[in-house]
Amino acid sequence: xxxxxxxxxxxxxxxxxxxxxxxxxxxxxxxxxxxCVCGSDLWPYRGLNKPQTEPSQIGHELVGIVxxxxxxxxxxxxxxxxxAPFMYSDNTCVHCRNGVQTSCVNGGGYAGCQAELVRIxxxxxxxxxVPGDVDDAMLPHLLALSDVFPTGHHAAxxxxxxHGSTVTVVGDGAVGLSAVLAAxxxxxxxxxxxxxxxxxxxIATRFGADHIVSSRGKDGAAEVREILGxxxxxxxxxxVGTAESMKQAFLSLRPGGTVGxxxxxxxxxxxxxxxFGRNQALAGGVAPVRNYLDELLPEVLDGSLQPGAVFxxxxxxxQVADAYRAMDERTAIKALLRx
Amino acid sequence: xxxxxxxxxxxxxxxxxxxxxxxxxxxxxxxxxxxCVCGSDLWPYRGLNKPQTEPSQIGHELVGIVxxxxxxxxxxxxxxxxxAPFMYSDNTCVHCRNGVQTSCVNGGGYAGCQAELVRIxxxxxxxxxVPGDVDDAMLPHLLALSDVFPTGHHAAxxxxxxHGSTVTVVGDGAVGLSAVLAAxxxxxxxxxxxxxxxxxxxIATRFGADHIVSSRGKDGAAEVREILGxxxxxxxxxxVGTAESMKQAFLSLRPGGTVGxxxxxxxxxxxxxxxFGRNQALAGGVAPVRNYLDELLPEVLDGSLQPGAVFxxxxxxxQVADAYRAMDERTAIKALLRx
Numbered sequence: 001x002x003x004x005x006x007x008x009x010x011x012x013x014x015x016x017x018x019x020x021x022x023x024x025x026x027x028x029x030x031x032x033x034x035x036c037v038c039g040s041d042l043w044p045y046r047g048l049n050k051p052q053t054e055p056s057q058i059g060h061e062l063v064g065i066v067x068x069x070x071x072x073x074x075x076x077x078x079x080x081x082x083x084a085p086f087m088y089s090d091n092t093c094v095h096c097r098n099g100v101q102t103s104c105v106n107g108g109g110y111a112g113c114q115a116e117l118v119r120i121x122x123x124x125x126x127x128x129x130v131p132g133d134v135d136d137a138m139l140p141h142l143l144a145l146s147d148v149f150p151t152g153h154h155a156a157x158x159x160x161x162x163h164g165s166t167v168t169v170v171g172d173g174a175v176g177l178s179a180v181l182a183a184x185x186x187x188x189x190x191x192x193x194x195x196x197x198x199x200x201x202x203i204a205t206r207f208g209a210d211h212i213v214s215s216r217g218k219d220g221a222a223e224v225r226e227i228l229g230x231x232x233x234x235x236x237x238x239x240v241g242t243a244e245s246m247k248q249a250f251l252s253l254r255p256g257g258t259v260g261x262x263x264x265x266x267x268x269x270x271x272x273x274x275x276f277g278r279n280q281a282l283a284g285g286v287a288p289v290r291n292y293l294d295e296l297l298p299e300v301l302d303g304s305l306q307p308g309a310v311f312x313x314x315x316x317x318x319q320v321a322d323a324y325r326a327m328d329e330r331t332a333i334k335a336l337l338r339x
Numbered sequence: 340x341x342x343x344x345x346x347x348x349x350x351x352x353x354x355x356x357x358x359x360x361x362x363x364x365x366x367x368x369x370x371x372x373x374x375c376v377c378g379s380d381l382w383p384y385r386g387l388n389k390p391q392t393e394p395s396q397i398g399h400e401l402v403g404i405v406x407x408x409x410x411x412x413x414x415x416x417x418x419x420x421x422x423a424p425f426m427y428s429d430n431t432c433v434h435c436r437n438g439v440q441t442s443c444v445n446g447g448g449y450a451g452c453q454a455e456l457v458r459i460x461x462x463x464x465x466x467x468x469v470p471g472d473v474d475d476a477m478l479p480h481l482l483a484l485s486d487v488f489p490t491g492h493h494a495a496x497x498x499x500x501x502h503g504s505t506v507t508v509v510g511d512g513a514v515g516l517s518a519v520l521a522a523x524x525x526x527x528x529x530x531x532x533x534x535x536x537x538x539x540x541x542i543a544t545r546f547g548a549d550h551i552v553s554s555r556g557k558d559g560a561a562e563v564r565e566i567l568g569x570x571x572x573x574x575x576x577x578x579v580g581t582a583e584s585m586k587q588a589f590l591s592l593r594p595g596g597t598v599g600x601x602x603x604x605x606x607x608x609x610x611x612x613x614x615f616g617r618n619q620a621l622a623g624g625v626a627p628v629r630n631y632l633d634e635l636l637p638e639v640l641d642g643s644l645q646p647g648a649v650f651x652x653x654x655x656x657x658q659v660a661d662a663y664r665a666m667d668e669r670t671a672i673k674a675l676l677r678x
Contacts, residue, residue, distance in 0.1 A: 094570055095594050100618050103594035158620070231433055255434050255442035258622070265611045272604045276624040279439050281497070283597070283620035 002339070003115030004320045007055045009047030012324045014317060017057075020111070020119035025072035026090075028123030030064040030082060033134075034143045035114045036311065037320075037327050037335045038086075039173045040264050045324055048266065057112025059337075060086040061146040063139070066127070067117065073124045081134050082127040083297070084113065084120055085289035086147040091125030101125075101290040114320060116339045128293045130301070140308025140336060141300045144178070145293060148334065149307035151262045152178025152239065153296070154287035156186055159235035159260025163187035166228050168252045169209075171239030172200040174310035174334035175262060177207055179237040181307055184208030192224055192233065194248070200333060203309055221251035228254075235260060238284075243267045253280050260284045311336040341678070342454035343659045346394045348386030351663045353656060356396075359450070359458035364411035365429075367462030369403040369421060372473075373482045374453045375650065376659075376666050376674045377425075378512045379603050384663055387605065396451025398676075399425040400485040402478070405466070406456065412463045420473050421466040422636070423452065423459055424628035425486040430464030440464075440629040453659060455678045467632045469640070479647025479675060480639045483517070484632060487673065488646035490601045491517025491578065492635070493626035495525055498574035498599025502526035505567050507591045508548075510578030511539040513649035513673035514601060516546055518576040520646055523547030531563055531572065533587070539672060542648055560590035567593075574599060577623075582606045592619050599623045650675040 005015045020029055041058055043049045066080040076082065089096050089104035096104050106122055120126055130142060152175050161167055167183040169176050172195035183191045184207065192211045193204035201212045213223045225231055232254035238245055241263025249259045250271070261284040270282065299305035313332040315323040317339045326332035344354045359368055380397055382388045405419040415421065428435050428443035435443050445461055459465055469481060491514050500506055506522040508515050511534035522530045523546065531550045532543035540551045552562045564570055571593035577585055580602025588598045589610070600623040609621065638644035652671040654662040656678045665671035 094568070098593070098595050100593075100595035103617060158618075229433070254437070254439075256437050256439035256627075261615070265615050268611045270609050270611065272607045272609065275621075276600070276604050278442060279497075279624035279627070281620065281622035282614075283622070285615040285618035288595075288618070 001116040002317060004058055004112055005055050006044055006052070006058045008052060009045060012045060012321045014320050020117050022068060022070050023119065024121065025070040026122050026124065028069045028073055028076060028120045028127060029067040030062065030084060030118050030120055030127070031067045032062050032064040032113065032116055032118060032339050033081070034139050035059055035062040035337045036143060037114070037323050037337070038147060039175060041324070042328055043264065043266065045328060057115065059112045059114030060109060061143065061148070062113040062118060063143050063146060064118070069123060075124050076127060076129065081130045083130060083142055083145050083293065084118070084127055085293065087286070087289070088120060088122045088126040089290055090122045091290060096125070099288060099291040101288040102286045114317070114337055116317070126290065128297060130297070140311045141306055143336065144307040144310060145296055145300060147289060148174045148310055149178045149182070150289040150292045150296065151175050151287040152237070153182040153292055155179045155237040155239060155260040155262040155284055156182040156235070157260070158284035159237055159258045161186045161188055161235045164189045165235050166190045166233045167235045167237060168192045168194065168224050168233040169237045169239060170194050170245050170249050170252065171263060172197060172204065173239065176237070176239035177203050177310050177333070178307055179239050180204050180209045181207035183237065185305065190228065192227060194220055197330070199312070203333070206309060216248060218251065220248065224252045232257060239263050241265050241268070243269060246270070250275070250280060255279055258283055262287055310334045314338060340455040341656060343397055343451055344394050345383055345391070345397045347391060348384060351384065351660045353659050359456050361407060361409050362458065363460065364409040365461050365463065367408045367412055367415055367459045367466060368406040369401065369423060369457050369459055369466070370406045371401050371403045371452065371455055371457060371678050372420070373478050374398055374401040374676045375482060376453070376662050376676070377486060378514060381667055382603065382605065384667060396454065398451045398453030399448060400482065400487070401452040401457060402482050402485060403457070408462060414463050415466055415468065420469045422469060422481055422484050422632065423457070423466055424632065426625070426628070427459060427461045427465040428629055429461045430629060435464070438627055438630040440627040441625045453656070453676055455656070465629065467636060469636070479650045480645055482675065483646040483649060484635055484639060486628060487513045487649060488517045488521065489628040489631045489635065490514050490626040491576070492521040492631055494518045494576040494578060494599040494601040494623055495521040495574070496599070497623035498576055498597045500525045500527055500574045503528045504574050505529045505572045506574045506576060507531045507533065507563050507572040508576045508578060509533050509584050509588045509591065510602060511536060511543065512578060515576070515578035516542050516649050516672070517646055518578050519543050519548045520546035522576065524644065529567065531566055533559055536669070538651070542672070545648060555587060557590065559587065563591045572596060578602050580604050580607070582608060585609070589614070589619060594618055597622055601626055649673045653677060
């Protein structure tokens with residue numbers, strides 16, 4: 001099959017490799033219908049993670065058709081259209097029952113999903129079947145459920161966003177934009193999107209942002225306070241993962257508020273005494289997507305939730321290097337890949 | 340009047356100084372009936388805060404009788420018995436309305452309360468009147484409401500303790516013991532107190548602790564997991580403030596859980612990537628005591644809540660140096676002072 005392989009930072013290729021096969025009775029093989037490039041894929045692409053020692057498959061978001069299942073997988077049938085959350089989990093262990101499927105005792109991440117076929121361990125607990133026919137218009141919205149929208153949702157849930165909350169979103173990538181939509185869906189009264197890019201501001205507004213703040217640092221935080229009657233936001237959703245973005249988040253938060261963070265932290269340090277003095281909390285982490293799908297999928301299917309607008313460009317799988325370049329150069333917000 | 344003054348680390352004295360006077364129309368003067376020594380008073384006593392440049396009054400917990408009030412204080416009368424939360428606040432500003440009176444725009448800390456008379460700014464918003472007569476048996480329970488019990492309660496509330504929660508308390512000082520009581524009051528199903536001192540274990544058990552763990556570090560965390568069926572606690576209440584105690588807290592927490600912290604942080608550093616990967620949150624800070632008194636005082640008055648057992652020794656105010664020594668040497672859990 002053809003699969004995306006990162007050979008070294010910046011060197012992304014569509015290679016021909018062996019088809020995956022069922023390795024355990026709990027596995028399934030899924031034929032990809034659509035995959036995509038995540039902001040977190042850019043960390044290794046840019047060489048900002050730990051040094052890469054050998055070529056490795058990449059990608060962790062997909063929707064597709066079940067190709068085969070192991071003998072222990074009774075809730076899926078060949079031909080089912082499924083959403084694959086970006087980590088696998090048995091969905092039965094104590095951590096899964098606590099809603100933290102990303103800490104499943106039998107869970108983990110799978111080999112690259114930017115490929116024609118993907119082996120999904122713990123398939124019964126991981127994959128969520130989409131009933132009925134799926135047309136192309138629905139595809140981006142379903143694909144968004146494999147990671148990007150539930151990740152934005154997790155930031156909002158972790159920060160305690162509820163009816164009437166004031167919310168600031170730091171980061172205008174696809175996750176940040178998803179967080180805007182998630183915050184409005186949870187009833188936020190005011191959502192401020194911090195963004196300096198017209199195309200992203202436009203989607204933020206479409207997703208319900210009430211205000212756009214393009215300044216950063218102390219000036220940006222001052223604008224947030226001006227909008228919110230003199231204080232920071234009840235909840236700040238940190239969707240980047242850098243030291244600067246985390247600092248921006250706490251600057252924009254009111255005393256007693258919570259930063260919900262989903263940007264994979266790179267070099268983040270916290271000013272604990274300042275947090276303590278202001279009763280500012282930090283909650284979030286790697287999003288337990290599986291935990292949210294039973295709630296979110298029906299709204300996507302009935303059209304009331306349309307998170308797929310973050311996909312602004314589509315690439316054929318053999319253009320995957322172009323897709324990465326577009327994400328890296330920020331000429332795409334989020335690149336959808338079709339095999 | 341006589342007032343406790345810290346001259347330099349370890350040198351605590353009862354000095355004779357000028358009586359405080361009303362300085363603003365919003366002030367009150369309170370004649371102390373009982374005060375106490377806080378674990379946080381030991382930081383400067385031990386010379387562990389920033390270097391002290393001159394003698395300064397100390398103490399921040401008291402109950403007493405209103406001696407005089409400024410012209411803007413209409414809800415208090417001379418002779419009222421009052422509880423003074425350890426920080427003052429107007430109780431009307433936006434942060435107070437958000438329940439974060441410790442961030443009141445007109446708030447702050449007051450000069451030492453281990454004294455015969457104390458000036459309380461923003462008295463109308465700060466002081467809470469105790470109706471009826473106060474006998475000596477009730478005194479420790481009311482005094483505990485000025486700081487130590489609401490601080491333990493704040494740890495539990497911040498960590499989201501609710502009906503059925505599993506809870507581990509790190510720290511067996513008066514705040515940690517209060518946190519045990521607070522967690523049980525909020526409905527925790529299992530409370531584990533980490534303690535190595537028989538006298539404190541005894542109070543923890545009286546306050547409702549279901550288990551005592553005397554090991555520390557990885558061994559202590561392993562004991563916690565053994566008690567809780569293989570995983571860490573839903574909520575860990577960090578009531579010390581050192582790097583070691585915070586590390587212990589996260590070691591003892593399950594994925595998706597929250598550390599509620601009220602120990603004033605000294606040298607605490609957080610492993611943000613580990614927190615992120617396990618979805619472990621951190622919430623808490625300096626306790627907004629005033630926010631909790633309307634809820635807690637009635638239970639103390641009807642006898643259903645008895646937090647005063649943390650006061651195991653009483654000293655006359657002129658023995659204040661002995662009180663500090665006893666706290667420092669851990670021969671007292673919490674020292675009550677009577678002028």
